[in-house]
Structures are given as structure tokens and as C-alpha cells.
Amino acid sequence: MRTHLLKIFDGWHESLLHLLRYSDSGFVNRPLFALPVPHTWEHTPGVTLLGDAAHLMPPLGLGANLAMLDGTDLAHALVTEPTLDDGVRAYESIMLPRSAEAAKGCAEGLGHLLPPTDS
Secondary structure, rough: HHHHHHHHOOOOOOOHHEEEOOOOOOOOOOOOOOOOOOOOOOOOOOEEOOOOOHHHOOOOOOOOOOOOHHHHHHHHHHHHOOOOHHHHHHHHHHHHHHHHHHHHHHHEEEEEEOOOOOO
């Protein structure tokens, strides 16, 4: 991993390269989990998901932002639609396509950051 990161950050400031070269803590291999793209489900009246439960994706800076947007969209749909189920359906009609697009982009972005695995 160290070699891969040094290659990616070649030409960056020496203080960053020094951190990558001489870090005492080393690098810890931690698994990354993501839901399949697109992740969808059959509508269940009055029940839905938001945040990582709805669209767990690689940690590339979108997860928390999408979760806050999900909460805002769900709240708005619940107060503007005539019934709870209409609100959930309205929210899902916005959130599912948005999260599929974001998850696809994150999966592609992750491919540029991680070294190839030996299969």
C-alpha cells in the first residue's frame, strides 16, 4: 500500500511524502463494504431506508452528505404529501435514482484509488 500511495502522490510536497514513507503506524488492511449498484427494494407501505442503510458505498466523501439530503427529502415529502405512504413513495422516487448514481461514481472512484488485487 505504501508503494502504491507513493506512486499516486509522486510530486506532492515532501512533508506528505515523508508521512507516507516513514509512518511508524504502518498501514492497516481494513475491508470496505458497499451495497450493490443500484440497490433497490420493493416498496413497503410506511417503511423506508435512508443514509448508509439505503446506500452504503465506498468512503469517498458522499455518505454523510447523502444521509442529510435523504433526511431533508424524507421530511419534506412527509409533510407535503397527503398520506404517510405517499410521502415515502415520493421520497424513494427521488432518493433511489440519486443514490444509484452516487454509488456508481463512488465505485468507479474507488477503482482509481486502490491498487489492483491479485486474483
